[in-house]
Amino acid sequence: MPDIQIDDYFKNYPDELGHFGPYGGRFVGETLMGAIYELEEAYKQYKNDPNFQAEMDKDLADFVGRPSPIYHAENWTKKLGGAQIYLKREDLNHTGAHKVNNTIGQALLAKRMGKTRIIAETGAGQHGVATATVAARLGMECVVYMGAEDVERQAMNVYRMKLLGAEVVPVQSGSKTLKDALNEALRDWVTNVDDTFYIIGTVAGPHPYPAMVRDFQSVIGREARQQMINTTGKLPDTLVACIGGGSNAIGLFYPFIEDESVAMIGVEGAGHGLQTGQHSAPLSAGTPGVLHGNRTYLIQDTAGQITETHSISAGLDYPGVGPEHAWLKDIGRAQYVTVTDTEALDAFHELTRTEGIIPALETSHALAYVSKLAPTMSADQSILINVSGRGDKDMHTVAAMAGLNF
Amino acid sequence: MSRIKECFKNLQADGQTALIPYVTAGDPEPWVTVPLLHALVDAGADIIELGVPFSDPMSDGPVIQKACERALKNDVTLDSILDMVKQFREKNNHTPIVLMGYANPLEAMGYEKFAKKAQAVGVDGVLTVDMPPEESDEFLRLMDVNDIDTIFLVAPTTSAQRMQKIAQYAKGFIYYVSIKGVTGAAALEINEVTAKLEEIRKYTSLPVGVGFGIRDGRSAAAVAEVADAVVVGSTLVRCIEEHSNRPQELPAAVASLLAEMRHAINARDLASVSA
Numbered sequence: 001m002p003d004i005q006i007d008d009y010f011k012n013y014p015d016e017l018g019h020f021g022p023y024g025g026r027f028v029g030e031t032l033m034g035a036i037y038e039l040e041e042a043y044k045q046y047k048n049d050p051n052f053q054a055e056m057d058k059d060l061a062d063f064v065g066r067p068s069p070i071y072h073a074e075n076w077t078k079k080l081g082g083a084q085i086y087l088k089r090e091d092l093n094h095t096g097a098h099k100v101n102n103t104i105g106q107a108l109l110a111k112r113m114g115k116t117r118i119i120a121e122t123g124a125g126q127h128g129v130a131t132a133t134v135a136a137r138l139g140m141e142c143v144v145y146m147g148a149e150d151v152e153r154q155a156m157n158v159y160r161m162k163l164l165g166a167e168v169v170p171v172q173s174g175s176k177t178l179k180d181a182l183n184e185a186l187r188d189w190v191t192n193v194d195d196t197f198y199i200i201g202t203v204a205g206p207h208p209y210p211a212m213v214r215d216f217q218s219v220i221g222r223e224a225r226q227q228m229i230n231t232t233g234k235l236p237d238t239l240v241a242c243i244g245g246g247s248n249a250i251g252l253f254y255p256f257i258e259d260e261s262v263a264m265i266g267v268e269g270a271g272h273g274l275q276t277g278q279h280s281a282p283l284s285a286g287t288p289g290v291l292h293g294n295r296t297y298l299i300q301d302t303a304g305q306i307t308e309t310h311s312i313s314a315g316l317d318y319p320g321v322g323p324e325h326a327w328l329k330d331i332g333r334a335q336y337v338t339v340t341d342t343e344a345l346d347a348f349h350e351l352t353r354t355e356g357i358i359p360a361l362e363t364s365h366a367l368a369y370v371s372k373l374a375p376t377m378s379a380d381q382s383i384l385i386n387v388s389g390r391g392d393k394d395m396h397t398v399a400a401m402a403g404l405n406f
Numbered sequence: 407m408s409r410i411k412e413c414f415k416n417l418q419a420d421g422q423t424a425l426i427p428y429v430t431a432g433d434p435e436p437w438v439t440v441p442l443l444h445a446l447v448d449a450g451a452d453i454i455e456l457g458v459p460f461s462d463p464m465s466d467g468p469v470i471q472k473a474c475e476r477a478l479k480n481d482v483t484l485d486s487i488l489d490m491v492k493q494f495r496e497k498n499n500h501t502p503i504v505l506m507g508y509a510n511p512l513e514a515m516g517y518e519k520f521a522k523k524a525q526a527v528g529v530d531g532v533l534t535v536d537m538p539p540e541e542s543d544e545f546l547r548l549m550d551v552n553d554i555d556t557i558f559l560v561a562p563t564t565s566a567q568r569m570q571k572i573a574q575y576a577k578g579f580i581y582y583v584s585i586k587g588v589t590g591a592a593a594l595e596i597n598e599v600t601a602k603l604e605e606i607r608k609y610t611s612l613p614v615g616v617g618f619g620i621r622d623g624r625s626a627a628a629v630a631e632v633a634d635a636v637v638v639g640s641t642l643v644r645c646i647e648e649h650s651n652r653p654q655e656l657p658a659a660v661a662s663l664l665a666e667m668r669h670a671i672n673a674r675d676l677a678s679v680s681a
Contacts (some may be wrong), residue, residue, distance in 0.1 A: 017540055027509055027536045029465040031561035031586055033568065174461065190465065191587040193563060233587040250560055290509040290536065291462060303483040304514025308545045 002331050009257050013327065013387035018207020023323035023329060026206040027386065028293045031190045040208040042113050047215065050342070053106065059104045060219065064094045066101075067223045070384070083377035085370060086384045087250065088224045088235065097389030098248045099130040103199055105216035107134040113140045117141045117196045121185040123150055123178035123244070124314035124362070125157025126389055127201030132166035142166040146182040150314050157393055175308050177202065177308075178318045182292050192338035202245025203322030206293030211320050224384060225255050236384040237377070238263040242365040243336065244280070244315050246322035248388035253334060253397050263335070266325060268370045269311035270338035278310035282321045283336040296323040298342060312341035312397065313361035315389075331395025343368040345401060348391065360389035361397065409467045409502040409530045410555050410578040413452055414613045414634065421679045422653040423630040423671050425450055426615060427664050428639035429508065430457035430473035431490055432482030434650035438657065445657035448503050455637065458487055458507030465535045467588040470649060473581030484511045485519065492527040502620070504531035504557060504578070504598045517545050521552035531555035539575045546575060559583050562598065562607055573610035579635060580610055580618075584618045590640025594619035600632045623670030630671040631678070638667060 002021060004012075013242040018024045027034060031217040046052040061067040066098045069092070073085045083162060089099040103120075108120060118135050120127030120142070130145040135142035142147050144161055146172040151158055173181040182200075189198045202219075203210045227234050238395050239256060241249035243266040256262045271279035291306060299319040300306050328334035341349075344361060347368035352358045359367060374383060391398070399406060407415075417424050427446050431439050443454055451540060459474035459482055464473070467481065491503055505524065512520050524532070532554055540559065549556050555578030560569055563586065572580070582602060584594035599616055606614055616629045617637030631634045642660050649656040 003623065026538060027541055028538070029561070029583075030538060030559040030572075031465075031563050031583060033538055033561075034565060151556050173468070174475075179462060183462050186464045187467070187588045191591060193586055289513050292464070293536070295513075298510075300510070300514065303485070304511035305478060306510075307461075350510040400409050 004162045004331050006260055006333060007258050011190065013324070014207065014211050018026060018211065020324045021202065022288070022325035023296050023326040024207055024294050026063070026293060027290045027295065029190060029266050033311055035189070035193045036208070038113070039064070043107060043208050043212050043310055046112060047111060051229055052112070053142055056105055056108055059108070060101065064100050064104065065092065066219065068092050070224060070227045071356050077374070078350065079354060080371060081239065081372040082374040082379065084379065084382040085374060086228065086382060087357070087387045088220060089387055090248065091357070091363070091387045092389035095126070095130045095133050096392060097126045097130070097360065098217060098251060099127045099201060100133065101219055101251070102201065102213050102216040103127070105129040105280060106197070106199040107138055107140070109391050110140070110199070110246045111138055113197065115195060115197035117128045117143070117192065118199055119143045119145070119185050120199045120201060120329065121145045121178065121181035121319060123147070124393060125150070125154040125161065126165070126315060126393065128168070129160050129164070130155055131199050132161040132164035135166060136164045143188065144168050145171050145179070145181040145188070147175070148172050148180050149176040150178065154312055154393065156396070174358045176313070179306065186292070200248040201218055202243045203250050203324060204292055204294060204296070210324055213326060214250045214254055217247050218249070220251035220256045220316040220386060221253060221255035222250060228382070228384060232382060235259055235262050237381040238373070238383045240267065240370050240373070240383060241386040242263045242267050242316065242362045242388060243283070243321060243325065244318050244327045244362060245320070248386050250322060250324055252386040257333060264328070264333065265369065266334055266338060267365045268338045269313060269316035270340040271310040271312070273339060273340055278311040278318045279338070280311040280318060280337045282319060283325060284338050287387055288326065291320050295325045296320050296326045312344060313365070313383060315360070316365065337369055338369040339365045345398070346397065347371055347405065357387070358391040360391050361394045363388045407553055408553065408578065409500065410453065412501050414579065417452060421631065422613065422675050424452040424613070424636050424639040425664070425668055425671055426455055426641055427451050427491040428455040428457060428637060429642060429646065430459050430470065430477050431471040431487040431628070432459065432477035432480050432641070433646055434476045435653050436480050436482055436486065438653045439490050442657045442660060443494050444497065446664055449661035449665040451501065451664060453502045453504060453635070455504045455506045455639070456487065456491070458484055458505050458511055460508040461551065465506065465588055467590040467640065469643050469647065471591045473643045474482060474649065484515050488523050488527045488529070491529055495528040502530040503528065504533055505529055506533040509534050509537045517548045521548045521554055524554055525552040526543060533557040533559070533581060535559065539571055542575060556619060558579055562586050562602060564625050566605065569606055570609045575610055576610065579613040579615050580606060580613055582606060582616045582633070584616050586617070587619055592619055593621065593625065595667035596632070598626050599629065603632050623656045623666045626667040627670040627674040630674045635673060636667070638664070
């Protein structure tokens with residue numbers, strides 16, 4: 001395990017070229033290199049610009065509804081009989097998930113860079129909806145790429161994006177899911193690089209995306225850290241979040257990284273079970289490689305071809321993961337575990353019935369792990385879970401599992 | 407002297423432009439590739455770009471994406487492609503072979519193992535589209551010690567500063583991507599290409615090839631007017647796709663398409679020599 005000084009973490013990662021140890025970097029075709037340097041320059045400039053920050057803070061407060069509360073899930077805590085469970089309520093954000101924290105930031109950046117057209121990829125549709133939402137508000141043209149299979153699975157979100165004025169392009173290539181939508185968005189960007197801003201929805205892609213998306217999502221952890229201190233008088237013992245690309249998890253984890261007493265656990269989708277090969281857990285069952293602009297853990301075969309993934313939750317159904325998570329795993333600062341489709345579904349029902357909160361299926365993976373973890377901890381300890389999104393979008397999937405059809 | 411260097415030296419002595427066809431290895435079936443490569447050489451190919459298929463070819467348009475899918479369906483791997491090159495070399499020891507593809511299959515094999523194997527079977531160059539100079543240090547070192555030329559792309563969006571850097575890293579030749587877009591997308595603008603090539607030549611004495619957007623004899627001849635090499639890919643791969651259910655006829659069909667471009671380029675080269 002690489003031996004690094006955790007208390008220098010913020011200063012050291014990523015390095016100038018966007019590396020987190022061996023991970024991250026900029027692996028894109030030459031045509032895009034100019035555009036990602038232009039983006040990096042703009043981001044560096046506006047990151048510390050008080051006017052930009054003020055505009056963003058105002059949008060996060062008045063348009064998104066931040067700060068999102070933390071909620072002490074007392075019924076569930078009692079039922080599990082262990083650690084105190086707190087929920088960071090990103091499900092209460094406008095558009096129903098954490099995704100909008102990032103799209104607001106990137107869209108404001110796009111506007112300042114003079115870009116007139118926005119493109120995005122989406123899996124479950126949450127990032128697509130959050131992008132279409134900010135594009136509508138800023139009066140920008142918006143094109144969202146979505147795997148043809150996901151277009152079928154998430155018809156409601158497709159309609160929402162269309163209502164918001166976005167064009168939704170079903171992607172027919174490859175496995176017709178999120179990774180193919182990302183390929184297609186990159187192809188669009190390379191073709192329309194002069195006027196187009198690509199809003200990537202997770203902490204993946206070439207540098208500066210993983211660091212930039214992390215910074216925009218870190219509002220989650222900054223708020224939560226203060227809220228936990230205010231409410232409980234101390235830091236939480238353990239943070240838990242689900243991981244697809246990893247943006248909600250890094251958003252929660254990042255402000256706590258140098259607090260070494262706080263354990264951080266990312267929960268990947270084990271799908272039908274890791275041993276079946278049908279999962280979406282690159283950190284737990286993958287190997288390092290290069291995809292979509294960065295080096296990270298991937299689900300791939302021995303010849304380096306990306307293989308098909310599976311998860312009940314479209315938002316986790318991705319063969320890669322943000323490069324910073326790969327590094328946090330290697331240095332042992334965060335732990336990564338998995339939960340199957342069935343366990344996630346059970347947790348979905350559990351939280352719904354115990355606390356009156358219907359979580360997204362992605363979030364349900366984090367909940368399922370907590371239902372195993374909490375009883376092993378004591379009542380004076382606490383777990384903070386990022387409730388990354390609400391479950392409205394998953395009604396069809398959950399109903400279909402119960403044999404119902406709307 | 408490397409095969410690539412020697413090839414350009416001979417062509418330049420005769421006032422000729424290099425013709426570089428691209429085909430995806432193992433498309434539509436693995437056994438087709440070696441006979442196809444020989445047919446391409448017979449039809450006038452000077453250098454061959456052999457595509458290493460990847461599941462997520464993000465710089466390629468639909469034509470080459472589908473070629474990758476067809477090849478991968480047949481379980482073509484970097485290992486089996488190196489075997490194809492070995493087989494090709496049994497009958498041809500002069501035509502340079504450049505492997506073109508994405509970083510991940512090379513990472514999976516390991517750069518060092520790849521470089522050694524590639525050199526042993528007679529690969530001359532490698533072009534990794536998603537590995538810019540910024541990420542290439544270790545890769546370049548290993549290719550260099552194993553005498554594999556590292557070919558880099560320059561795009562319409564490449565700044566003068568980057569061109570300078572790329573020129574330092576590049577070996578063999580420089581590949582100018584003539585359009586903003588994916589492979590096979592649009593027709594190139596010859597005036598823009600001319601201006602950009604002049605700029606590139608300020609920084610390098612390597613030959614400069616042009617690819618993306620060359621579809622027929624006419625556009626090939628127009629590019630030959632200004633470039634040292636003409637690269638043609640999607641047009642040939644489309645022909646492979648059309649013949650994918652009768653692969654026996656495929657090498658001849660693709661070769662005749664390439665021969666047409668060869669004739670157009672030769673006519674241009676001849677005219678420019680006599681003028």
